[in-house]
Amino acid sequence: MTGLAKTKAKAGEVSMSARALELRDMHLLYNHCMRPGQTDGELRWGITTYLFAWLLLLRFEEATRLQFESINLIPGTRDHFEVRLKTRKTSQTGMHTWVLHANDSDPKICPIRALIRLARVYGDRVGFAGPLFLKVNKYGAVLQEPITTGIMGRILAEDLQNIGNLAWALYGTHSFRRGGCQHRIKNKGWTVDMVAAWGGWTQVEAITMFRYFYSPNDNHEHMADYDRNDMKKPWAF
Template identity: 30%
Template structure:
């Protein structure tokens, strides 16, 4: 209230009519809050640790994250700006002399911006800072590849309802490790999804919307598959079209765990999917759903985290965005791609006016590539090896 009163015009004449001024102020607030329900009002107040009276909320009361508050503000900005036609100008008083009309978008006022900064400060003090998903590495993808390719996990057995996948009696020891969360269909689907998200730097909502007709395979004179092109039907940064295709070639055998051409070819052959969504929902019995229903991000994340548990890796730090971040670091550090080339491949702006690409390359929770004491150590072992010659 105090902040909003500061935006009100002062008395034009010497007299002050408090009642009329407060009535105008109240009418302004009521007009700006049209359509705000009690539930929405509770959502606005849910993220903060203090009440509107300035008192602290009890620790037992659940509170939303700073990211939730950002989404709420974004929703308000869109509603005021586009649905109510107030545009994207900051909330300000008309500059016309004698005109006290407030113009612009209330969600973009100085007061709301100051409040969001203060809210983030309180979240930082409380130790509730949002941490980005841990980047997946090529080494972890190699471990997942070899685990999923174990005979018990890769061989497709005839499905019989109510039975468990049989173990191969000819294999013992590590080869007997079984992915109890899913079978050969799930392992093949995951391998295809892992590689395409990692190499093409895709968000997983983009991966799961790929359909069979979006993929075109390339062959040599002998009819052997040498590569493929993928044209996404939708991209967050290209909502009006002009989406450039991804051209992928078969990797060397030493990098088979990163080869999307191999993984997708094996998945299409095994699943016999000829049309519709490429990554479909896994139904009961480790079978692909017959209906053209795309896999949900929740189902993929659950299977991915179970796959990490098979390797005794804590999945809490990993999410669907881990592949986009990890692929970015792989192209820059291991493939030695320059930043401009990564931006063009991944769909980031090449004007470098924002630091999104840097956030993907550098994070406090990523693995340390080289110990500090070895920076200038002439006898240090190389941090990375060539995947072809070692």
Template identity: 25%
Template structure:
């Protein structure tokens, strides 16, 4: 039913029908209103045995609402709506983004695009392809900022709002001995996390990665740090700043990059490398990072949960597995290859040198 007109919506036109995700958000808002504002808590809504006809608990947590949500999801799926998570970001996609964006870093002083370099074909906003075949929706500065965002979000399994709130003061550079040679590492201490809103956020330690330059957080940090310090004289305030124009970021260090602007830039970047951006979202980095740590780095699940800040006592294993498995993710192994004795191995491990599937 349309809440404005009071008329029943036509199921034949799914564009005018709210999605199941919208229903989930409505229920979450209702739960918060009754639980926090009206002080009903988060207990199930049940009849008071002492006073029949009166009820205790949160109405949003009633059996009727729970059954309705389950039934609603079935009807949505039958009606053609696919309820899925954002597609996990793959390492090869990040590598392709890195290689494409890297060519802009070689431009001297990373100038803003002039009117003369706007595309031969555009969309009315001056965005298109220039004479050298480069996409003109953003220049070097914006792309290097996005590279650092991609890297830190992927490696630290960060939510979008957690990454966008990072300030320069939250990142410290520490000396580190790499096989006896002096090197540096990054210590990232988040000021806020959804699961640690009262403090106690453990820091992330990030090291150089020479084997995978597209996933090297130290290089991405240094490049973006040099750009910001060169343009503004110092690095203060938010790390990821508001975009201004094609290739600029705000001089106001208190203006952070918005979620909408990030999503627009991210999807444009995916189209640069001919990847369909529709299945992806900002949660793709968190999901992709979890899968990469499990499948490529072969971390134990307990370590992944501890690193990501998930439940310490592992009382809800679905929290992890919903990130590892989804129908929208590309399968790592084809169905016919699982038991194939001649199945090819993957990339060689830099430590042990093994590449077999059982490594």
């Protein structure tokens, strides 16, 4: 299957599992995971694994490789923490480091709140070493097994269907990375070079990075309003 995928890519066929998860999707996933009656195991999804992948522009396999040792809580600091990933697909040597800050204006995507919720789910049942994201059954029991890419993909597909996303089959391993890129550009006002540095892209990978900013599979329902938005600007002639 891997060989077939590579052959299709070389032939110019674009993977259909490449739709971006937008800010509103992250809010809907949060609401779904935080609805009344959820168990600890169910609450963990969408609050930690989803959010960290989206904020850090990670692929599924990179998110599942995060370790407790990847989190650096700085003594005396409560408004931010560091996340370190030793190796990435785009950089097999060295370490990539991010600094995530509290987000009081949008608590649903606040990484510090997400980390606190994860700690509450684990309680004293883990030694806070090894894989950061562990399997948690529906009864809230923490299993000493890391979450796999396959499990993450399956749960995401189920959650997207549960929130009424009819295009759930278009989402895949790069959806968080793609959506996180677009969020930084559209909602945060970042420049392309800022996103490139945050995501760990090199100049050689500029074309690859552009594919994360735009895909025919992404939502373009509001395209009719694109030009209309310019009418709101106080242009001077």
